[in-house]
Amino acid sequence: MTTIRVKSLKHRYEIKIGSGLLERSGEFFKALDFKGKVLIVTQRAVASRFLSRLTDGLAQEGYPCEVLYVPDGEKAKSLESLAKVYDQLIRRDFERRDVVAALGGGVVGDLAGFAASTYLRGLAFVNFGTTLLAQVDSSIGGKTAVNHRHGKNLVGTFYPPRLVVSDIGTLATLPKRELCASLAEVVKYGMIRDRQLFKTLERQSAKILQRDEELLQELVVRSASIKAEVVSRDEFEIKGERMILNYGHTFGHAFEKAAGYEKLAHGEAVSIGMVCAARLAVSLKILEPSVEKRQTQVLQALGLPVKLSGGAYRIPAILEAMMRDKKKRGGKLRFILPEKIGCVTVLENIPVQALKPVLKEAGAV
Numbered sequence: 001m002t003t004i005r006v007k008s009l010k011h012r013y014e015i016k017i018g019s020g021l022l023e024r025s026g027e028f029f030k031a032l033d034f035k036g037k038v039l040i041v042t043q044r045a046v047a048s049r050f051l052s053r054l055t056d057g058l059a060q061e062g063y064p065c066e067v068l069y070v071p072d073g074e075k076a077k078s079l080e081s082l083a084k085v086y087d088q089l090i091r092r093d094f095e096r097r098d099v100v101a102a103l104g105g106g107v108v109g110d111l112a113g114f115a116a117s118t119y120l121r122g123l124a125f126v127n128f129g130t131t132l133l134a135q136v137d138s139s140i141g142g143k144t145a146v147n148h149r150h151g152k153n154l155v156g157t158f159y160p161p162r163l164v165v166s167d168i169g170t171l172a173t174l175p176k177r178e179l180c181a182s183l184a185e186v187v188k189y190g191m192i193r194d195r196q197l198f199k200t201l202e203r204q205s206a207k208i209l210q211r212d213e214e215l216l217q218e219l220v221v222r223s224a225s226i227k228a229e230v231v232s233r234d235e236f237e238i239k240g241e242r243m244i245l246n247y248g249h250t251f252g253h254a255f256e257k258a259a260g261y262e263k264l265a266h267g268e269a270v271s272i273g274m275v276c277a278a279r280l281a282v283s284l285k286i287l288e289p290s291v292e293k294r295q296t297q298v299l300q301a302l303g304l305p306v307k308l309s310g311g312a313y314r315i316p317a318i319l320e321a322m323m324r325d326k327k328k329r330g331g332k333l334r335f336i337l338p339e340k341i342g343c344v345t346v347l348e349n350i351p352v353q354a355l356k357p358v359l360k361e362a363g364a365v
């Protein structure tokens with residue numbers, strides 16, 4: 001088991017990464033001196049595989065558990081589901097000393113974390129992430145949210161968990177498309193901070209896709225360490241450092257919007273977004289073309305798309321989505337661009353004329 005420490009203004013917390021950790025939950029809770037009962041927020045598909053391991057672990061140290069099931073998919077991050085979490089907490093007399101735990105991917109984590117942060121002005125929150133995305137990204141950094149009919153993640157808080165437990169064994173049952181999409185975020189960490197991680201991805205792509213546990217653990221440890229380090233220095237996204245985590249996302253978000261969220265998984269959009277960012281960097285002469293090629297090759301080897309397909313992506317619609325995003329983010333369109341593997345820079349005021357050829361090359365019309 002590897003332990004990573006994260007700093008937050010509220011408290012420090014640990015991320016525990018390894019195999020067979022769900023059954024050790026009671027031991028971890030005891031070490032944190034938790035005294036109350038636990039509400040586990042999860043989904044049926046996740047619970048059927050892992051819930052008993054978690055509840056057995058908690059029972060070993062005498063923690064009583066309640067379980068709340070929310071629907072599968074993004075629709076679980078709704079105000080309706082949130083109300084159901086509050087209902088259950090009230091019905092079962094949850095108090096300040098009790099704990100809310102999420103067992104599942106980013107959807108369940110964001111929802112349960114938001115509920116924990118607001119009920120009685122904050123209960124302890126523990127995140128048992130069971131998707132690669134949760135383990136390398138969403139469970140770290142304290143962002144919680146639900147969606148509103150006017151937009152994704154519109155209502156949320158910054159609320160650090162008390163503990164993150166990433167049991168690598170759970171990744172064995174992830175659908176292949178989910179696994180590949182999340183690997184785009186791992187390539188992102190390599191490109192922004194970790195040359196060694198990037199090389200591991202290049203050399204071991206086949207074994208990674210076969211879900212070699214030792215390798216997956218290495219990817220999660222390295223990725224989580226980078227995210228932990230970045231958010232520890234810029235918890236509330238004020239200093240700008242947290243911005244580098246958005247490498248590939250300025251383009252990626254616009255592709256997701258233009259596609260309608262269902263067609264393109266987030267990680268797939270980020271993959272094509274990173275290809276675009278690298279091409280833009282080459283056209284601005286801050287990146288060697290050979291590096292752009294290496295990035296494209298590693299993305300392909302990991303089963304990720306590197307081009308928009310279907311011809312339905314229109315350049316004006318993508319540019320418009322970027323401009324709307326820019327308004328929301330304080331009026332500046334920023335691009336995180338690679339200079340070499342493991343190192344990125346932030347550029348603003350890039351003329352639209354420089355973006356058009358990049359989008360065209362990515363398959364937009």
Ligand SMILES: NC(=O)c1ccc[n+]([C@@H]2O[C@H](COP(=O)([O-])OP(=O)(O)OC[C@H]3O[C@@H](n4cnc5c(N)ncnc54)[C@H](O)[C@@H]3O)[C@@H](O)[C@H]2O)c1
Binds near residue numbers: 045105134140178
């Ligand atoms: N808080 C943050 O900082 C942050 C960062 C990135 C993304 N997010 C959010 O995360 C969400 C996406 O998370 P996700 O990609 O984990 O999706 P998800 O939570 O929807 O999980 C994907 C699917 O896999 C199933 N599943 C989960 N674990 C499984 C396992 N081990 N085996 C088999 N099936 C399993 C789930 O039931 C679900 O159907 C989005 O809502 C996004 O906004 C949050």
Ligand SMILES: [Zn+2]
Binds near residue numbers: 185249266
């Ligand atoms: Zn992302």
